[in-house]
Amino acid sequence: MSEGARAQRMKVEDLLQRTTWDVDPRPHITVDADKCARCPTKPCVLLCPAGCYTEVEGSVVFSYEGCLECGTCRVICPMGAVTWNYPVSGRGVQYRTS
Numbered sequence: 001m002s003e004g005a006r007a008q009r010m011k012v013e014d015l016l017q018r019t020t021w022d023v024d025p026r027p028h029i030t031v032d033a034d035k036c037a038r039c040p041t042k043p044c045v046l047l048c049p050a051g052c053y054t055e056v057e058g059s060v061v062f063s064y065e066g067c068l069e070c071g072t073c074r075v076i077c078p079m080g081a082v083t084w085n086y087p088v089s090g091r092g093v094q095y096r097t098s
């Protein structure tokens with residue numbers, strides 16, 4: 001079985017258990033808090049699969065350390081508040097499929 005086929009057959013939970021992070025001290029994603037304060041729906045809180053966005057007393061708090069680099073927040077943010085880059089080469093999420 002190819003590596004890609006094996007990865008497809010793994011459950012997401014299994015994949016995440018094998019996942020590690022080499023966190024860059026420089027955030028690869030930044031969020032404009034002023035825009036978040038005016039955001040009517042805050043979809044990032046529900047849709048980020050890593051739970052990087054949380055709502056605390058009406059304000060959105062963001063932490064990049066557990067980011068899975070899926071790009072969802074960049075696409076779904078209705079306010080253009082997310083500045084998104086990949087971490088510098090070799091840093092960030094480290095997926096392992098075997």
Ligand code: SF4
Nearest residue numbers: 036039044077079081
């Ligand atoms: S969707 Fe965008 S603007 Fe709205 S709370 Fe999330 S990051 Fe902020």
Ligand code: SF4
Nearest residue numbers: 048067068070071073
């Ligand atoms: S890229 Fe994906 S995992 Fe990372 S913060 Fe955005 S939605 Fe969450």
